[in-house]
Structures are given as C-alpha cells and as structure tokens.
Amino acid sequence: MKTLKNPIKVAIIAASLTLAAGNAMAEEVTWKMATPWGGGPWLERDAKGFAKNVEDLTGGRIKINVFPGGTLSNPLKVTEAVNRGVVEIGHNWMAYDWGRDRTTALFAGYAGSPTPEGYLMWLYEGGGLELWQEYRDEEFNVVSFPCAIIGTEIFLHSNKKVQTHEDFKGLKLRTSGAWAEIASNLGASTIVMPGAEVYTSLDRGVIDATEWGSPEINKPTGFTDIAKYVVVPGMHQPGGVLECEINKDVWAGLSEEDQQAIATAARLSMYESWSAGANADLSAFKEMTDGDNEIVHLDPDFMATIEEATNKWEDEQAKDNKWFARVLNSLRDFEGQLAVWPEYRFPIGGKQ
Incomplete structure (x- = not known):
C-alpha cells in the first residue's frame, strides 16, 4: 500500500480488502485479456491499469495478463473471443461490433455523443450503465463494464x-x-x-x-x-467509452466479493482514464499549437x-x-x- 499515491484509490482498496477478508482462501486465477490495441495509452495505461486495479481490489486473487491486439484474437473481434471462451476477458471499443448492431456506436462514441463528462454522468447517474449491461448481455452474451473514457477527438x-x-x-x-x-x-x-x-x-x-x-x-x-x-x-x-467484457461462465464462477471488486475496478479505471487522458491531451494539443501546423x-x-x-x-x-x-x-x-x-x-x- 505504501506505493499507492492516490488517496481515493488507497481508500477503495482498503475497503475492498476488508470486505473480502472472508474470501481470503479463494483460489487464485490468472486471466488472459484480448485487446485491439497495438500499443499506446489505451493498452499501456487503460487496459493494464484496469488489470492492476482488479489485482489490487481482489487482494491478488485475480491476475490479468494483457495482450496486444492480434496476439490472442482478431483485433476487431474481441467480443467473439470472449464469448467463445478463447479468453476470459477483453478490453474493447464496443463499436467494433458495429457490423452486427449499430446500437454499439451510441455507447462507444459517435457524432451525437455526449462529452466525456456527459458520458460519466449518464452512465452512473442517468441509467446508462443499466442499459449498457442489459444490452451487452441480451445481444452479445457477455458481462460488460465501461472501464475507460475517450477524450474529445481532433476532427x-x-x-x-x-x-x-x-x-x-x-x-x-x-x-x-x-x-x-x-x-x-x-x-x-x-x-x-x-x-x-x-x-x-x-x-x-x-x-x-x-x-x-x-x-x-x-x-x-x-x-x-x-x-x-x-x-x-x-x-x-465529442466523447467515447471503452469497455471491459467478461465471459459469462467465468463471471458466474466468481464470488460476489470478487464480482463487486471487478465492478469497482472498472469504475475506478473510468475516473483514472478521464483524469490522466484529459491532462495528457492538454500538453499534446499545446505541442500542436506551438508547432508548424x-x-x-x-x-x-x-x-x-x-x-x-x-x-x-x-x-x-x-x-x-x-x-x-x-x-x-x-x-x-x-x-x-x-x-x-x-x-x-x-x-x-x-x-x-
């Protein structure tokens, strides 16, 4: 715990470990995470950050090995890999399933999207999360959580x-x-x-x-x-969201404590990606404005x-x-x- 600098994260992890104390003898597992990302912040910060949050919040019972796009599955078919049990979990942009159903764009980000802040409020206060999870379960047979915010893009x-x-x-x-x-x-x-x-x-x-x-x-x-x-x-x-999707059989095999820990890890990762990404955008855009463009x-x-x-x-x-x-x-x-x-x-x- 001494290495953690974020006091909010420290408090969340401490509370989670207290709640899960009765589950300390649960078997440790290691999951494979498929992603579409070849590198960059969505892989190195967001996917790996979520994996670290899950490991911390489950007291090390669930470890997630994150793989770059194309290593474990077609980069654009992460949902299929999760559904079929090729991997336990995926980190994905939901609209990569656009060809199957265009509703995915409404959750993932498109021209009519809210801003990142609007997405956060809609998901957690406006009923969006419930729609998200019901939709992913009913139409794609996976357990899904929003787990990273995408900033407003360059046009x-x-x-x-x-x-x-x-x-x-x-x-x-x-x-x-x-x-x-x-x-x-x-x-x-x-x-x-x-x-x-x-x-x-x-x-x-x-x-x-x-x-x-x-x-x-x-x-x-x-x-x-x-x-x-x-x-x-x-x-x-104007904004967008990435998801973490879990195979339903794998999810059903978890304790309630570990399911809650994963849900908390996803929500924490949303905040961390919004904060870090928005800050990184400031300096990146300043470089553009200060350059020759x-x-x-x-x-x-x-x-x-x-x-x-x-x-x-x-x-x-x-x-x-x-x-x-x-x-x-x-x-x-x-x-x-x-x-x-x-x-x-x-x-x-x-x-x-």
Missing part, C-alpha cells in the same frame, strides 16, 4: 483546409463506423482502411484527411508532420449542419432497431437535463 488531420461545409464536400476522408455514413451524407468521399495504412495514405495523397483520436492519441502517429491542418472541434466524436476551427454553420445530419441519421436508425431507439431516447433525455449546465457552471478550463 481532422488534413492536407486541405476544411472549415465550411463546401470545404468538406468531396474530401477523401479516412474514417469508420457511424461517421463514415454521416460524412458521406454530407458529401465527403469516405474510405475505410486498416490503421497501419493511414499514415502512408495521408502522406502519399491517397486520402486528403483522417480522423483518429484525441490529441494524446494522435500526437505519436506523426500525422502533424505530414498534414498541415489540424481541424477542431471533434464534432464526429495551422489550427482550423470549424465554421459554426457547418457545425450546425453536422448536428442536423447526425439527428437525421439517428432517427433513421431508430425506426427499425428497438435497442437503438431505447438507448437513443435515454441519451437524448439526459442531454436535455444537461442543457442547463451553462446557466450555472463555468466551462472546463476557465471562468470566461
């Missing part, structure tokens, strides 16, 4: 200046998921490609622009070295157009998908409650 790293809707039309854009459809409806020429090909394609002009992640995630990619324009804000994904802010009229197109896309999906409609209604209801936020709260980052 584009682009070789062409994009500020207005007219600038966006005809843009050769690398993207995926919901935004691929919405951006196409807005006139972009969208291209889906493996992550390993994006840098070379941007450098050679195969694509004009790419979206990828938040400043922290994007800075090491080198996109700023080959694309002059950094376009903000991330209208295509031109920071471009989207025209407000174009932002309104994106919001309108997103609402239309949402309504179309909800017509024929009961789960999509149910989650969308919950999100919209909660965002309606958040509308009063600017009336009494300062924006994050200042008192202006």
Whole structure:
C-alpha cells in the first residue's frame, strides 16, 4: 500500500480488502485479456491499469495478463473471443461490433455523443450503465463494464483546409463506423482502411484527411508532420467509452466479493482514464499549437449542419432497431437535463 499515491484509490482498496477478508482462501486465477490495441495509452495505461486495479481490489486473487491486439484474437473481434471462451476477458471499443448492431456506436462514441463528462454522468447517474449491461448481455452474451473514457477527438488531420461545409464536400476522408455514413451524407468521399495504412495514405495523397483520436492519441502517429491542418472541434466524436467484457461462465464462477471488486475496478479505471487522458491531451494539443501546423476551427454553420445530419441519421436508425431507439431516447433525455449546465457552471478550463 505504501506505493499507492492516490488517496481515493488507497481508500477503495482498503475497503475492498476488508470486505473480502472472508474470501481470503479463494483460489487464485490468472486471466488472459484480448485487446485491439497495438500499443499506446489505451493498452499501456487503460487496459493494464484496469488489470492492476482488479489485482489490487481482489487482494491478488485475480491476475490479468494483457495482450496486444492480434496476439490472442482478431483485433476487431474481441467480443467473439470472449464469448467463445478463447479468453476470459477483453478490453474493447464496443463499436467494433458495429457490423452486427449499430446500437454499439451510441455507447462507444459517435457524432451525437455526449462529452466525456456527459458520458460519466449518464452512465452512473442517468441509467446508462443499466442499459449498457442489459444490452451487452441480451445481444452479445457477455458481462460488460465501461472501464475507460475517450477524450474529445481532433476532427481532422488534413492536407486541405476544411472549415465550411463546401470545404468538406468531396474530401477523401479516412474514417469508420457511424461517421463514415454521416460524412458521406454530407458529401465527403469516405474510405475505410486498416490503421497501419493511414499514415502512408495521408502522406502519399491517397486520402486528403483522417480522423483518429484525441490529441494524446494522435500526437505519436506523426500525422502533424505530414498534414498541415489540424481541424477542431471533434464534432464526429465529442466523447467515447471503452469497455471491459467478461465471459459469462467465468463471471458466474466468481464470488460476489470478487464480482463487486471487478465492478469497482472498472469504475475506478473510468475516473483514472478521464483524469490522466484529459491532462495528457492538454500538453499534446499545446505541442500542436506551438508547432508548424495551422489550427482550423470549424465554421459554426457547418457545425450546425453536422448536428442536423447526425439527428437525421439517428432517427433513421431508430425506426427499425428497438435497442437503438431505447438507448437513443435515454441519451437524448439526459442531454436535455444537461442543457442547463451553462446557466450555472463555468466551462472546463476557465471562468470566461
């Protein structure tokens, strides 16, 4: 315990160990965790951080070995690997299951998402967590917890200046998921490609622009070295969430104490990823602004157009998908409650 510097974490672990004292003789197990991540903060900080929290909160009874994407399963089929029992647990972005059901985008992050702070409140205070777990259980047969927050993304790293809707039309854009459809409806020429090909394609002009992640995630990619324009804000994904999903048979074999410890570890990891990721984004974006890139802010009229197109896309999906409609209604209801936020709260980052 002497090595722990976070007093909140110390208190949580101490309480967990006290509650689990009666379970001290339980058998120790080691799980394999599949991920889609080849490296970076989502692997090194978030997935491994969750594994460390689980080990701490179970008094070492559950150890999780975290593997990079492609080691144990197809990087885009982590849920399948968990469901089939190839691994006990996965760290995943739910929308990688987009092809099976588009409802996954509502939980994972897309153009209509809340901010990271909005996601946190909706999940833990607005009924989102209950919907999340019921959906994953019913439609994918896994036990799932939100376990990391994704920061607001950079809208584009682009070789062409994009500020207005007219600038966006005809843009050769690398993207995926919901935004691929919405951006196409807005006139972009969208291209889906493996992550390993994006840098070379941007450098050679195969694509004009790419979206990828938040400043922290994007800075090491080198996109700023080959694309002059950094376009903000991330209208295509204001926020997002990663998940930790567990095989149902494995989960059923756990004691109630260890199940509660894992749930607590997931919630703690959400806070830690939000805090560390948001802080890392500050310095990463400052490097972009201090460098040779031109920071471009989207025209407000174009932002309104994106919001309108997103609402239309949402309504179309909800017509024929009961789960999509149910989650969308919950999100919209909660965002309606958040509308009063600017009336009494300062924006994050200042008192202006």
